[in-house]
Amino acid sequence: MESAAQWIDLSGKVAHVTGGGKGIGEAIATALAMAGAKVMVSDINVASAQSVADAIGGEAMALDVTDRTAVDAAMADTVIRLGSLDILVNNAGVYLGFGGPVREITDAMWRTLWSVNVDGLFYCCRAAADIMIKADNGGRIINISSTQARTPGVGVTYDGSKAAVEQITKALALELAQYKINVNAIAPGPTWVNEGPAPETTGAPPNRTGDPLADTVADRIARLPVGRWADPIEQGKAAVFLASELSDFVTGCYLPVDGGWLVL
Ligand SMILES: NC(=O)c1ccc[n+]([C@@H]2O[C@H](COP(=O)([O-])OP(=O)(O)OC[C@H]3O[C@@H](n4cnc5c(N)ncnc54)[C@H](O)[C@@H]3O)[C@@H](O)[C@H]2O)c1
Numbered sequence: 001m002e003s004a005a006q007w008i009d010l011s012g013k014v015a016h017v018t019g020g021g022k023g024i025g026e027a028i029a030t031a032l033a034m035a036g037a038k039v040m041v042s043d044i045n046v047a048s049a050q051s052v053a054d055a056i057g058g059e060a061m062a063l064d065v066t067d068r069t070a071v072d073a074a075m076a077d078t079v080i081r082l083g084s085l086d087i088l089v090n091n092a093g094v095y096l097g098f099g100g101p102v103r104e105i106t107d108a109m110w111r112t113l114w115s116v117n118v119d120g121l122f123y124c125c126r127a128a129a130d131i132m133i134k135a136d137n138g139g140r141i142i143n144i145s146s147t148q149a150r151t152p153g154v155g156v157t158y159d160g161s162k163a164a165v166e167q168i169t170k171a172l173a174l175e176l177a178q179y180k181i182n183v184n185a186i187a188p189g190p191t192w193v194n195e196g197p198a199p200e201t202t203g204a205p206p207n208r209t210g211d212p213l214a215d216t217v218a219d220r221i222a223r224l225p226v227g228r229w230a231d232p233i234e235q236g237k238a239a240v241f242l243a244s245e246l247s248d249f250v251t252g253c254y255l256p257v258d259g260g261w262l263v264l
Contacts, residue, residue, distance in 0.1 A: 099157065186257055189230060
């Protein structure tokens with residue numbers, strides 16, 4: 001009998017992880033490397049990307065995903081430096097400082113967030129799809145959405161952008177299936193990406209502020225069924241699933257890795 005371990009073996013595969021210098025992106029890059037993939041870690045902060053690449057035996061490059069010309073060059077450069085592009089993880093995203101009531105959202109806040117979370121993701125999908133279709137060897141595109149795509153709470157800017165990511169994922173899955181390119185989204189729930197231990201969740205009463213946005217999120221975290229924040233590597237494990245043979249027949253899915261957030 002063959003081993004199921006072969007199903008997660010990514011040896012010979014090349015992955016590009018955007019925003020891979022920190023947090024969930026770092027964990028996804030690490031998990032893909034642990035499964036055997038060669039990983040290109042890109043980030044707007046090239047020093048952090050290099051540090052992650054050094055730790056996982058991958059390669060690094062500077063990339064601001066909002067720069068469409070740079071995105072095209074980065075995807076092409078991944079092939080030049082690592083031999084192919086089999087897995088793209090669109091992780092780069094911003095949220096801090098862009099939330100709040102709609103009347104306080106400036107044009108600049110709206111445009112800046114959407115330029116990273118949606119425009120940048122689109123540029124990367126387009127460039128990678130072109131390379132994968134020409135290579136005629138299938139591929140995987142994994143987009144990092146959020147539970148906020150379905151349960152708003154951060155604000156119209158972020159919540160809307162992550163819902164767009166979910167629908168972009170489905171549209172691309174439909175279009176690219178003919179090329180054996182699976183396109184899926186991971187929807188992380190609260191994932192602790194800051195220094196130090198994650199704060200308590202279960203039992204901590206929401207700090208009610210009267211702001212429905214903040215209170216909704218605080219309430220959900222306090223009632224999270226698993227009773228804790230996710231460790232970023234738990235998002236990495238989901239990425240390995242979606243990058244590997246384990247998910248050959250999975251495309252167009254929105255995979256919550258959320259500790260039960262969406263059942264609340
Ligand atoms: N942490 C969570 O609880 C959570 C929950 C749901 C979804 N997400 C999503 O997961 C993804 C990663 O979040 P995180 O919490 O790890 O964030 P983070 O802020 O810890 O890390 C984000 C990384 O992206 C990089 N980045 C930012 N703008 C960029 C740009 N224009 N081009 C390239 N890189 C850029 C940053 O330099 C950083 O290294 C985001 O898409 C976020 O929306 C996070």
